[in-house]
Amino acid sequence: RLEEFLKTDVDLELSTLPDFEERIIDFSEVEQLMNSINTIPAPCAPVINPQAPNAATGTSLRVCWGLFSDDTIECYQLCYKPVSNERQSDEQAEHTLKVKETYCTITDLLPNTQYEFWVSALNASGTSPPSERAVYVTAPSPPTIKTKKIRSCENAALVCWESRDINPVDSYTVEL
Numbered sequence: 001r002l003e004e005f006l007k008t009d010v011d012l013e014l015s016t017l018p019d020f021e022e023r024i025i026d027f028s029e030v031e032q033l034m035n036s037i038n039t040i041p042a043p044c045a046p047v048i049n050p051q052a053p054n055a056a057t058g059t060s061l062r063v064c065w066g067l068f069s070d071d072t073i074e075c076y077q078l079c080y081k082p083v084s085n086e087r088q089s090d091e092q093a094e095h096t097l098k099v100k101e102t103y104c105t106i107t108d109l110l111p112n113t114q115y116e117f118w119v120s121a122l123n124a125s126g127t128s129p130p131s132e133r134a135v136y137v138t139a140p141s142p143p144t145i146k147t148k149k150i151r152s153c154e155n156a157a158l159v160c161w162e163s164r165d166i167n168p169v170d171s172y173t174v175e176l
Contacts, residue, residue: 040123062104
């Protein structure tokens with residue numbers, strides 16, 4: 001039977017011609033849904049820590065912060081400005097740093113000066129709201145001893161000094 005079948009001529013001509021239309025399928029909704037599945041949410045606001053003891057020198061401050069959530073973070077944006085009683089342009093005195101860690105040491109600051117800090121978290125989806133603002137203070141400059149006014153006797157000594165800081169210093173420690 002197979003041999004007979006193979007010897008027969010088969011007419012492969014279709015009775016009707018296929019009519020194909022050029023259709024453009026819109027996958028934008030599907031693409032949007034797929035992208036929404038793979039995207040991570042924008043992070044929550046970080047929490048800035050209060051100033052830690054021994055976290056300041058006369059010209060630097062170490063600022064630390066953290067997150068309460070398990071957000072995916074690419075980096076942080078740390079902003080700061082000196083605290084001033086005068087009304088001047090706030091934007092002019094504001095500084096911004098991009099940081100990978102949850103801490104940063106800021107240098108080239110003025111001694112015995114208050115600085116206001118706040119931080120935001122960033123990832124591919126966007127920027128978090130800023131943290132609460134925290135005020136940190138640099139250490140005062142060491143005082144200058146007035147050597148011409150030093151007086152001493154057998155049981156006592158008089159040492160005078162003056163502060164080089166504009167802002168008042170709370171107290172001094174004298175070491176012998």
